[in-house]
Amino acid sequence: MKEYIVTVMALDRVGIVRDVSSALSGIGGNITHMNQTVMRGYFTLIVSVEMPEERTQLEIRQAVERNGDVGEFEVNVRPFVEPHPSVLRPSERFVLSLRGNDKHGIIASVTSFLADTGINIDDFYAYIVDKRFIMLVQVSIPIETNLNNVQSGLEQLGKEFELTVHLQHENIFRATSEVRPMMEFDSATR
Amino acid sequence: MLQNEHLDVRAVNMGVDLFDCADRDIDRACKLIREKILRNASPLVGVCESVSRRYGIPVVNKRVSVSPIADVLAGHGKAELLQAAKTLDEAAGEAGIDIIGGYSALCQKGMTISDRSLIESLPEVLSETKRVCASINAASTKAGINVEALLLLGRIWLEIAARTADADGFGCCKLSVFANIPEDNPFMAGAYKGIGEPETVINIGVSGPGVVKRAIERLRQNHPNCNLGDIAEQIKTTAFRVTRCGELIGREVAKTLGAEFGIVDLSLAPTPAVGDSVGEIFEAMGIRHVGGPGTTAALAMLNDAVKKGGAFASSSVGGLSGAFIPVAEDSSLAKAVEEHHLSLEKLEAMTNVCSVGLDMIALPGDTCAETLTALAMDELAIGIINRKTTSVRLIPVPGKKAGDRAVFGGLFGESPIMTIPNQTSDSFVCMGGRVPAPLTSLNN
Numbered sequence: 001m002k003e004y005i006v007t008v009m010a011l012d013r014v015g016i017v018r019d020v021s022s023a024l025s026g027i028g029g030n031i032t033h034m035n036q037t038v039m040r041g042y043f044t045l046i047v048s049v050e051m052p053e054e055r056t057q058l059e060i061r062q063a064v065e066r067n068g069d070v071g072e073f074e075v076n077v078r079p080f081v082e083p084h085p086s087v088l089r090p091s092e093r094f095v096l097s098l099r100g101n102d103k104h105g106i107i108a109s110v111t112s113f114l115a116d117t118g119i120n121i122d123d124f125y126a127y128i129v130d131k132r133f134i135m136l137v138q139v140s141i142p143i144e145t146n147l148n149n150v151q152s153g154l155e156q157l158g159k160e161f162e163l164t165v166h167l168q169h170e171n172i173f174r175a176t177s178e179v180r181p182m183m184e185f186d187s188a189t190r
Numbered sequence: 191m192l193q194n195e196h197l198d199v200r201a202v203n204m205g206v207d208l209f210d211c212a213d214r215d216i217d218r219a220c221k222l223i224r225e226k227i228l229r230n231a232s233p234l235v236g237v238c239e240s241v242s243r244r245y246g247i248p249v250v251n252k253r254v255s256v257s258p259i260a261d262v263l264a265g266h267g268k269a270e271l272l273q274a275a276k277t278l279d280e281a282a283g284e285a286g287i288d289i290i291g292g293y294s295a296l297c298q299k300g301m302t303i304s305d306r307s308l309i310e311s312l313p314e315v316l317s318e319t320k321r322v323c324a325s326i327n328a329a330s331t332k333a334g335i336n337v338e339a340l341l342l343l344g345r346i347w348l349e350i351a352a353r354t355a356d357a358d359g360f361g362c363c364k365l366s367v368f369a370n371i372p373e374d375n376p377f378m379a380g381a382y383k384g385i386g387e388p389e390t391v392i393n394i395g396v397s398g399p400g401v402v403k404r405a406i407e408r409l410r411q412n413h414p415n416c417n418l419g420d421i422a423e424q425i426k427t428t429a430f431r432v433t434r435c436g437e438l439i440g441r442e443v444a445k446t447l448g449a450e451f452g453i454v455d456l457s458l459a460p461t462p463a464v465g466d467s468v469g470e471i472f473e474a475m476g477i478r479h480v481g482g483p484g485t486t487a488a489l490a491m492l493n494d495a496v497k498k499g500g501a502f503a504s505s506s507v508g509g510l511s512g513a514f515i516p517v518a519e520d521s522s523l524a525k526a527v528e529e530h531h532l533s534l535e536k537l538e539a540m541t542n543v544c545s546v547g548l549d550m551i552a553l554p555g556d557t558c559a560e561t562l563t564a565l566a567m568d569e570l571a572i573g574i575i576n577r578k579t580t581s582v583r584l585i586p587v588p589g590k591k592a593g594d595r596a597v598f599g600g601l602f603g604e605s606p607i608m609t610i611p612n613q614t615s616d617s618f619v620c621m622g623g624r625v626p627a628p629l630t631s632l633n634n
Contacts, residue, residue, distance in 0.1 A: 148243070151243055167246065168244075168246035168247075169245050171438060172246065172247060175434040175438045176197070176430075176431040176434045176435050182441065
């Protein structure tokens with residue numbers, strides 16, 4: 001068996017996950033991971049699938065496309081490779097939140113800063129509610145990173161864009177929300 | 191969102207054992223005390239700030255408490271104890287700590303020579319030092335009430351007030367007199383490091399009352415038909431979150447400092463800031479005027495719900511763990527006194543169902559020593575009979591009368607001076623001796 005990563009983007013409707021998964025299953029695939037989200041009516045799906053050796057990328061893509069209307073699914077298929085070393089460093093999870101009026105270039109500036117600091121983004125939400133821009137980012141900060149420098153850099157960006165910025169270790173959210181023994185939230189001491 | 195809930199940690203208190211500093215030579219004892227406090231407490235503020243930044247949760251107060259000085263310096267007289275108090279004051283200042291507790295005596299059954307010396311030194315200590323807080327345990331369920339100590343304290347309260355008359359008797363704000371004093375209380379003025387506690391220990395006070403108030407307001411806004419059970423449930427859930435927040439921060443501070451983690455104290459401790467008031471919680475619960483009928487029931491429900499949520503959140507709940515009602519330190523309570531909704535008698539009734547007691551009560555300057563003793567006896571009697579902690583922080587304000595305003599400043603706040611309705615108990619308290627331990631003490 002060979003592993004592939006398949007992504008599908010489409011206008012959301014009922015039944016897309018069924019159509020994609022039955023297409024993959026129909027050509028002998030076994031889905032091991034799946035993640036989907038819908039934003040402003042647009043559906044995206046990312047799937048990790050094991051396929052018989054003889055299947056080609058083209059066959060997989062065409063099988064999925066055939067299960068939608070003509071031109072409905074935008075499908076991408078890539079062979080699975082091991083994660084990039086930059087995301088495998090020992091890290092701790094933090095939650096970055098920004099709030100304020102929407103301005104040009106906020107996301108580009110913040111993500112440039114994170115990338116330049118070696119911080120990987122694991123999850124990202126940004127949306128506008130009542131004309132307020134809200135951005136919630138789950139990030140992995142390598143343990144050797146100087147947290148004070150990161151905080152200062154983000155505060156600086158907050159000032160520049162007139163945003164409220166908070167960077168908090170994820171354990172504060174977990175400890176106050178999850179019913180688990182406290183010892184499970186014992187994190188590394190910097 | 192945590193930011194919208196304004197979660198904070200109200201107090202991180204480091205307990206430092208000083209018994210290994212005991213010495214017959216007071217200069218040497220003070221040198222050892224100073225060195226030990228600096229060695230242990232100097233990193234406290236920096237570590238708290240670093241942990242606070244890591245979790246995005248403010249740590250409001252960083253304090254130190256030490257072993258009861260009357261026991262550490264047993265055998266020393268008043269002058270030596272004053273010297274030790276000044277050492278504590280200076281060492282706290284050097285370590286960047288604004289308040290240090292533990293200038294204390296445990297004399298619920300009787301006073302040792304040093305207990306008496308320590309109490310007699312209080313007027314000088316509380317007027318000549320800036321950061322030192324004192325506490326006296328004058329009663330317990332097991333021992334009864336030491337009326338001799340309270341008679342002495344009656345006179346001492348007036349002397350402290352006289353020495354700090356230009357600040358409305360402010361020195362008395364730094365003295366708490368207890369029944370059943372807890373060994374692990376992180377809140378001032380009553381924090382000291384108990385004799386049964388570890389070498390160094392971190393005790394935590396959870397978020398202020400504003401968090402609970404906002405949670406109740408949110409619930410009532412989103413569910414206008416909610417009942418009292420729903421409000422209790424909301425308080426309980428909020429208490430779970432604030433307790434977890436406190437324990438997470440406390441454990442990390444303790445680990446970083448190489449100290450043991452002690453307890454999380456569930457007490458809701460107000461400050462004079464608007465929005466940070468226990469009185470405002472009552473208002474959010476629908477009590478129109480704090481002190482009016484229903485206030486005691488609301489307080490009982492609040493206190494109970496906080497304990498239920500906190501006890502599930504942590505196996506290390508301790509200290510006082512009950513809502514505080516310090517009049518001068520809570521703008522809403524002070525306002526209720528000003529508007530004649532809240533009286534001394536109602537406050538005393540409320541202390542049956544919460545902690546701590548008659549706390550931060552400004553009284554007329556001409557109140558006599560015996561009346562102060564009698565007021566303290568009433569409050570401590572509630573403590574010993576109900577097997578709970580109660581305390582008094584009484585401030586006779588020199589030159590001022592009931593209805594005038596006492597201003598203490600900063601976190602100590604301000605308040606109208608309260609009326610004492612009847613001051614004719616002298617012959618009762620002057621009999622002295624000890625109120626025997628109640629029957630409830632015979633529980634073995």
